[in-house]
Amino acid sequence: MEPSHAHVPSQCGRVAPILARIGDKWSILVIMILGDGPMRFNELRRRIGGVSQRMLTFTLRGLERDGYLTRTVFPTVPPRVDYELTPLGQSLRAPVQALGNWAQQHLVTIEDARLRFDEAAKREPPAPPPLRFSP
Amino acid sequence: MEPSHAHVPSQCGRVAPILARIGDKWSILVIMILGDGPMRFNELRRRIGGVSQRMLTFTLRGLERDGYLTRTVFPTVPPRVDYELTPLGQSLRAPVQALGNWAQQHLVTIEDARLRFDEAAKREPPAPPPLRFSP
DNA sequence: CAGTATCCTGGACGATACTG
């Protein structure tokens, strides 16, 4: 049925499952987009772009379960369902934003490092003879 | 060969690969632990607890590639390799800590929500008859 | 000690078809 997210070393005990949930492929994105206000299923789907129906459903279910958002069904035909961040969900936006900003700021540095690393990997330096000691 | 991390919707273009890298199973953990100071491979391995040798190697390689840490080889026998955060790696600790703290703070709220959700799911409310309108 | 090299498996995720 639903993908389980049941791993993570849990050195950090109970915090890990939380990070695992919001760390999956779509959760963060959903949360950030819902920050713009409540939204219907397909609107959300379009805005994300690239989610399968199935995964969006699972993601939303999971986030609802943990209390990040509410799911409101209007019993009309055809049905209409609104998703909206709870205060909990809202409060998550700040730290996530912070991470996003960090990524933005260090983008160039990182892409650079990556290039230099890959470059250096190609002209392998021949290893010097090892010494006969060990601490 | 190495696991690829090649997905993510890339609505966010170049930021996504970065988040993907540090969002994998071990990277964050490695970064946070290396915050305590430089460390050798097996020391790191023990502290994390539960990583396979293979994945720790890959994780470290990836983090080195992006410039989060340096890898220093002492050409002795047996070899000794130290891993140490770069300033870039150090600077990542703050926003990650923030997220971790957030998780800590809202732990109870979340576990609660989860319980209530699962509870409510068991005694399914019978659906009321739908109306004949659509917006 | 700090890796590589292989092999293998579970589960995250997508595509498609069907429905109230």
Place this chain on the structure above:
DNA sequence: CAGTATCGTCCAGGATACTG
């Protein structure tokens, strides 16, 4: 419209064995 059901794929990641 907003799902659920079913099926298939891919690959992250673990286990194990070998090596400089």
